[in-house]
Amino acid sequence: MKLSPTQLYRLSIAGRTASALSLVGVATIIATFTFSKDFRSPTHRIMLINSFYNLFDFIATMISVSGPEAGNNSALCRFQGFSLQMFPVADVLWTVAMTWDVVLVVFYHYEPRALRRLEKKYLAIITTLSFIPAFVFLFIHNSDKGPLYGSVEFWCSISPNWVLFRIIFYYAPIWFFILVVLVLYFVIAHEIFKLRHELMLTHTDCLVLSSATPSNESIERTNNDDMKSIETPIIRQQSAVSLRKFLLMPILFFLALLTTWVAPTINRIYAFKHPGEEPYPLMVSVAALGSLRGFWNGIIFVSMRSKGRR
Structure with a gap:
């Protein structure tokens, strides 16, 4: 279509206006995390890391x-194509990582410190999976189809001449991981419903797991006092996790992701x-x-304050 x-x-105008708003959202995330200690939960940290990936994404859409x-062989077109291949895929993978954190909290009672130790692994895996295809595509060129990265009217991405590559390496993995996230949330919801009698929501909006490990103090009491102390162990104030931090925020992040991908997929x-x-x-x-x-991510980030909910 010409x-x-x-x-x-x-x-x-439409793309650049939206990109500008998203860049404002990215700047908001970075500034808020830097200058306020009320936005330092593991979920906030993942959104911060992802915002640096988003930065290149929105610079590319701003182009x-x-x-x-x-021109298809220009450095600008190739940079735009590389960015629009790597960073949207990475964005979806960071959503998977955020959802996996929720799984670890609900099923394995992970604490914030343990979740933070996983961030380097997330960073290595996500960067590798998203970078390698995007980088290799820079060197794919065919005399009949031309370069793999080329014009799709309003920006450079995988050229329509390479539509099979676009489906296999772009839309297929993106929607696969979106479905993975959906399945994980169904599993999480089922687990919470199944254990609803063992879970309590405190007045501070924390989800308390009654099966948490007793503290050292409770163990000592068990050894020295009568057997009644076994029935009332002291639960560690840390196995309590914020319902908003570990459930609502990733869900909103996921919904923002869905609004991004529905229209492009229908169009494709x-x-x-x-x-x-x-x-x-x-x-x-x-x-x-x-x-x-990025604009929606910024709104979600600042709306989920974590002070007093660690």
């Missing part, structure tokens, strides 16, 4: 139509079935919604 200069201009206009399916006939309003929604994720 777009008119006016249509391309409107697409660039907008300038990438295709520079439509384009696959009807080559060259993508509806222009759908393309505008892709340019806008696909670049707005």
Whole structure:
């Protein structure tokens, strides 16, 4: 579908406006984490790390139509294509990591310090899985199809000539991991419902696991006092976790992710079935919604204050 200069201009305005809002969201996350100790939970920390990945993503979407206009073989187009391959995939993987933290808290009673020790592993795995394909694609070129990274009208990404690669290495893994997150949340919800009589929600909005390990004080009492002390062990004030921190915040983050990927996926399916006939309003929604994720992340980040809920 050949777009008119006016249509391309409107697409660039939509994409760049959304990208600017997302860059503000990224800056908000970094500044809030840096200057306030009330936003230092493990979930906040993962969102902070992810915000640096998002930064390159939104810089790439801010480039907008300038990438295709520079030409498929230009450094600008290749940088944009690389960024829009690596960092959106990494964003989804960080959502998986955040959800896995929820699993560890609900099923294994992990504490914040233990969760933080996993961050380096998350960083290594996510960077490796998202970087390698994006980097290799820079060197794929075919005399018939041209370079793998090329124009898709309003930015450079995997070229329509390489549509199979786009499905296998972009949309398929993204939706696979989205489904993984959905399954994990269903498992978490089932576990919470099953153990609803063993879980208590305190007035400080903390989820207390009654099966938590007794403290040293309770053990000493058991050894020295009568058997009644066994029935009332002192639960460590730490196995208590914030319901909002470990459940609501990742869910909102996941919903923001969904709003990002619904429109681009619908557009890609439509384009696959009807080559060259993508509806222009759908393309505008892709340019806008696909670049707005950082804005929603910023709102979610600052709305979930963690002071007093550690």
